Amino acid sequence: MIHPNTVVRNVSPEIGVGVFATAPIARGTIVVVRDQYDICLTQGQYCGLPGPVRESMETHMYHDRCGNLVLSWDHARYMNHNCHSNTMMTGYNLEIAVRDIAAGEEVTTEYGLLNIQEPYEIHCGCENCRGRLRLDDIEVYGGQWDLAIRESLLRIPAVDQPLLPVFSGPDRERLDAFLQGRAEYVSIKGLAWRACAGEL
Ligand SMILES: [Zn+2]
Numbered sequence: 001m002i003h004p005n006t007v008v009r010n011v012s013p014e015i016g017v018g019v020f021a022t023a024p025i026a027r028g029t030i031v032v033v034r035d036q037y038d039i040c041l042t043q044g045q046y047c048g049l050p051g052p053v054r055e056s057m058e059t060h061m062y063h064d065r066c067g068n069l070v071l072s073w074d075h076a077r078y079m080n081h082n083c084h085s086n087t088m089m090t091g092y093n094l095e096i097a098v099r100d101i102a103a104g105e106e107v108t109t110e111y112g113l114l115n116i117q118e119p120y121e122i123h124c125g126c127e128n129c130r131g132r133l134r135l136d137d138i139e140v141y142g143g144q145w146d147l148a149i150r151e152s153l154l155r156i157p158a159v160d161q162p163l164l165p166v167f168s169g170p171d172r173e174r175l176d177a178f179l180q181g182r183a184e185y186v187s188i189k190g191l192a193w194r195a196c197a198g199e200l
Pocket residue numbers: 082083084122123124125126128129130131
């Protein structure tokens with residue numbers, strides 16, 4: 001589920017739609033949580049879908065750390081990549097704002113944390129664009145991403161969190177343990193998952 005202060009809008013004919021903030025969202029705000037209403041398919045279930053359904057779904061799905069394909073039930077699925085994204089996936093199955101997001105600003109995420117299975121060209125138009133998403137982005141940039149994410153997670157108790165009430169289960173317990181100093185930070189490097197040859 002995505003933060004309530006967001007909406008889908010057209011970005012450009014080349015990019016299509018994206019998600020935009022309708023009010024300021026502070027760094028440390030949980031912007032997306034995985035919830036029980038998201039569609040979660042195993043590789044086998046996904047491969048068993050009719051071709052047209054698979055093709056329509058695949059653009060908006062991501063692989064979780066177990067290799068399942070996840071399709072957000074709301075407009076979280078329309079978040080675009082940016083090489084300097086203002087939100088990032090974390091090791092807690094939530095996406096966090098890693099910068100303050102202004103009203104009207106596009107809410108973006110880092111696709112390098114969503115287990116793309118093929119490298120591909122990107123045209124996000126950002127400054128110092130990587131130009132291409134690569135399979136080893138998480139190894140190359142993971143250290144700096146972890147620093148930004150860890151720092152942002154520590155702000156969770158200090159900012160408004162409309163999504164916290166719907167975030168529960170083992171991930172919530174791990175997050176609370178980290179925030180209360182009872183457990184180490186869970187690195188995003190644990191998110192990496194690769195299909196075995198021939199599995200996809
Ligand atoms: Zn870029």
